[in-house]
Amino acid sequence: MSILPEHHHLQHAAAIGSHLAKTAPKLHKLAINTTPLITPPKLNDPSLKSTWVQRAWVATGCITVLISLASSIIGSIHSHIWLEPILSGFVGYLFADLATGVYHWGIDNYGDSSTPVFGSQIEEFQGHHKLPWSITKRQFANNLHVLGRVITYIVLPIDMIVHDQPVLMGFVGMASGCILFSQQFHAWAHRTKSKLPPIVVALQDAGVLVSRSQHLDHHRPPYNNNYCIVSGVWNRFLDDHRLFEALEMVVFLKLGIRPRSWGELNSDWTKEAEDSPTTTYPP
Ligand SMILES: [Zn+2]
Numbered sequence: 001m002s003i004l005p006e007h008h009h010l011q012h013a014a015a016i017g018s019h020l021a022k023t024a025p026k027l028h029k030l031a032i033n034t035t036p037l038i039t040p041p042k043l044n045d046p047s048l049k050s051t052w053v054q055r056a057w058v059a060t061g062c063i064t065v066l067i068s069l070a071s072s073i074i075g076s077i078h079s080h081i082w083l084e085p086i087l088s089g090f091v092g093y094l095f096a097d098l099a100t101g102v103y104h105w106g107i108d109n110y111g112d113s114s115t116p117v118f119g120s121q122i123e124e125f126q127g128h129h130k131l132p133w134s135i136t137k138r139q140f141a142n143n144l145h146v147l148g149r150v151i152t153y154i155v156l157p158i159d160m161i162v163h164d165q166p167v168l169m170g171f172v173g174m175a176s177g178c179i180l181f182s183q184q185f186h187a188w189a190h191r192t193k194s195k196l197p198p199i200v201v202a203l204q205d206a207g208v209l210v211s212r213s214q215h216l217d218h219h220r221p222p223y224n225n226n227y228c229i230v231s232g233v234w235n236r237f238l239d240d241h242r243l244f245e246a247l248e249m250v251v252f253l254k255l256g257i258r259p260r261s262w263g264e265l266n267s268d269w270t271k272e273a274e275d276s277p278t279t280t281y282p283p
């Protein structure tokens with residue numbers, strides 16, 4: 001017996017949907033063709049361009065990460081330890097992937113534009129699901145500035161307090177650096193292979209950065225998996241063990257809030273998955 005009874009409803013709904021698609025293919029096609037198209041943002045849309053304030057936040061985020069990494073290296077030289085800071089840096093890299101997955105799951109599934117603190121991020125990620133390819137048109141700082149600000153606020157004070165701990169600084173530097181650049185890794189996962197630098201393709205293929213095929217599965221039904229966007233190393237474990245679904249059940253039982261992935265997704269998500277070239281596997 002499933003511990004997640006709500007999924008019976010989803011499976012039932014999916015079965016009905018599949019039956020309808022088989023029995024009335026012409027009607028299904030007609031319905032899609034008559035649906036109004038989403039107006040794509042123009043290439044010169046100012047909302048996709050970086051402002052100087054956004055560039056400043058990305059710069060302070062980068063400086064914060066560099067302070068952490070430099071503190072780790074300088075501390076390691078003074079204390080003659082190397083293995084521990086390198087290992088803690090690797091743990092930081094793994095942690096960053098998990099952290100982006102949990103955060104992405106949260107804002108994809110809960111709240112709306114009026115939610116305090118996270119409202120604009122929720123709106124942005126909802127917009128990303130409606131037009132996944134638009135992230136490739138977004139300028140660098142425009143895409144990263146929110147994370148730059150978060151890293152500056154949270155990590156800079158940590159740098160000031162524990163700068164003399166090289167092992168801890170190795171973890172903090174790698175974790176915050178990977179989280180800061182996670183939106184760039186995410187944008188690369190949406191680009192076609194031919195438009196990416198060969199080194200990025202090699203890192204994606206090696207599993208160092210989140211792969212295009214893995215992330216594009218996130219933009220396909222049932223829209224409830226592959227949330228991690230640094231290396232994607234956690235995705236299979238989290239999805240195979242249905243850990244986010246278990247968390248959703250806990251939130252539902254404790255707070256009575258249903259996640260969007262339980263069938264209340266915006267129909268634009270599905271429509272875009274059918275229409276967009278960037279939700280198909282790139283060459
Ligand atoms: Zn998402």
Ligand SMILES: [Zn+2]
Pocket residue numbers: 128132186190215219
């Ligand atoms: Zn995406």
